[in-house]
Amino acid sequence: MANQTSLELRSLVKQDGTLELSLAAVSVPSPTADEVVVRVEATPINPSDLGLLLAAADASSAKASGQGSQTVVTAPIAPAVMRALSARIGKSMPVGLEGAGMVTHAGASPEAQALLGKTVSIFGGGMYGQLRKARAADCLVLPAGIKPEEAASAFVNPLTALGMLETARREGHRGLVHTAAASNLGQILNRLCQADGVPLVNIVRSEEQVRILRGLGAGHIVNSAQATFRDDLVSALKATGATLAFDAIGGGKLAGQILNAMEAVAAGTSGETYNMYGTSVHKQVYIYGTLDPGPIELTRGAGMAWGIGGWLLFHFLAKVGPEVEARLKARVATEIRTTFASQYTRTISLLEALDPDVIAAYSRRATGEKFLINPSLAIE
Numbered sequence: 001m002a003n004q005t006s007l008e009l010r011s012l013v014k015q016d017g018t019l020e021l022s023l024a025a026v027s028v029p030s031p032t033a034d035e036v037v038v039r040v041e042a043t044p045i046n047p048s049d050l051g052l053l054l055a056a057a058d059a060s061s062a063k064a065s066g067q068g069s070q071t072v073v074t075a076p077i078a079p080a081v082m083r084a085l086s087a088r089i090g091k092s093m094p095v096g097l098e099g100a101g102m103v104t105h106a107g108a109s110p111e112a113q114a115l116l117g118k119t120v121s122i123f124g125g126g127m128y129g130q131l132r133k134a135r136a137a138d139c140l141v142l143p144a145g146i147k148p149e150e151a152a153s154a155f156v157n158p159l160t161a162l163g164m165l166e167t168a169r170r171e172g173h174r175g176l177v178h179t180a181a182a183s184n185l186g187q188i189l190n191r192l193c194q195a196d197g198v199p200l201v202n203i204v205r206s207e208e209q210v211r212i213l214r215g216l217g218a219g220h221i222v223n224s225a226q227a228t229f230r231d232d233l234v235s236a237l238k239a240t241g242a243t244l245a246f247d248a249i250g251g252g253k254l255a256g257q258i259l260n261a262m263e264a265v266a267a268g269t270s271g272e273t274y275n276m277y278g279t280s281v282h283k284q285v286y287i288y289g290t291l292d293p294g295p296i297e298l299t300r301g302a303g304m305a306w307g308i309g310g311w312l313l314f315h316f317l318a319k320v321g322p323e324v325e326a327r328l329k330a331r332v333a334t335e336i337r338t339t340f341a342s343q344y345t346r347t348i349s350l351l352e353a354l355d356p357d358v359i360a361a362y363s364r365r366a367t368g369e370k371f372l373i374n375p376s377l378a379i380e
Contacts, residue, residue, distance in 0.1 A: 038134060039102050123138070153184070259307050
């Protein structure tokens with residue numbers, strides 16, 4: 001095939017402290033023997049995508065100029081944020097971690113040719129575009145009849161949820177705590193823990209989120225906005241034996257509150273005699289999100305057997321190796337309509353993704369709201 005042209009969404013941080021979003025026409029070369037070209041028909045806006053896309057700019061101040069494929073959106077970036085973005089100033093960045101679509105062209109290898117006309121999912125960046133070239137080996141082939149919108153979120157949230165359970169097993173924990181638990185990822189994790197018989201404590205921030213999880217059959221839900229939060233958390237931890245937490249909030253007091261509550265449970269149930277350094281039960285919080293970008297605040301009440309660290313899907317997959325990754329992906333493909341199903345509130349085009357009002361909506365990261373981009377929708 002001859003080279004094709006694809007429109008893709010780009011994010012640029014400029015030296016003057018401005019974010020610039022635009023559509024760029026890029027050339028898509030013919031696939032080599034082991035490559036395919038995918039017409040992208042569904043790609044989600046994940047919280048992990050927003051960091052690269054919006055660069056922590058003030059989305060409420062976004063302004064658009066131009067029309068159609070020439071539309072350009074600008075928004076201011078605070079000076080303190082600019083210092084952290086120095087490495088990407090002047091670099092036009094493609095966006096979109098994952099997505100799905102139909103293979104339209106394939107290289108000469110049998111593996112690539114076998115994918116022609118099939119719906120596949122891809123995890124590799126640059127998905128907010130009309131066409132995406134990828135290695136055939138990197139494509140996740142979905143069962144017959146699966147639509148691109150059903151397969152769009154086959155990697156980030158499903159593999160993160162599976163990675164959390166795999167981490168718990170490898171580190172010897174028998175129960176989990178998850179914050180921002182009514183999110184799309186949190187709902188997947190609930191279905192997964194129920195299927196695998198893993199006790200899960202869900203921490204949310206509103207009664208609406210409590211109702212969402214109750215509807216999924218979640219057994220242990222704690223509302224951090226309630227005055228009884230600490231006691232409710234201790235009770236849930238006692239019932240589940242959870243000593244590992246995955247925190248999407250990041251900053252603030254929550255990570256420390258979880259550790260202290262775990263220690264309170266351990267002190268009452270471990271059977272150890274009193275020790276001024278606390279119990280020997282190890283308690284771990286992994287921070288995997290930054291809904292609160294502020295400092296982590298710890299009130300030291302967790303003894304000396306605890307840890308706080310970062311957790312990232314990419315690092316986890318590199319650590320466990322290709323065999324484990326293949327096993328997890330195979331489960332996702334098999335259960336894409338059940339355990340790992342995702343729901344979307346709105347599907348938008350690449351051009352709509354540059355509308356300031358739409359940007360304001362998807363940048364809120366509101367619970368229960370998840371946007372899907374269909375790059376194949378017409379652009380004037």
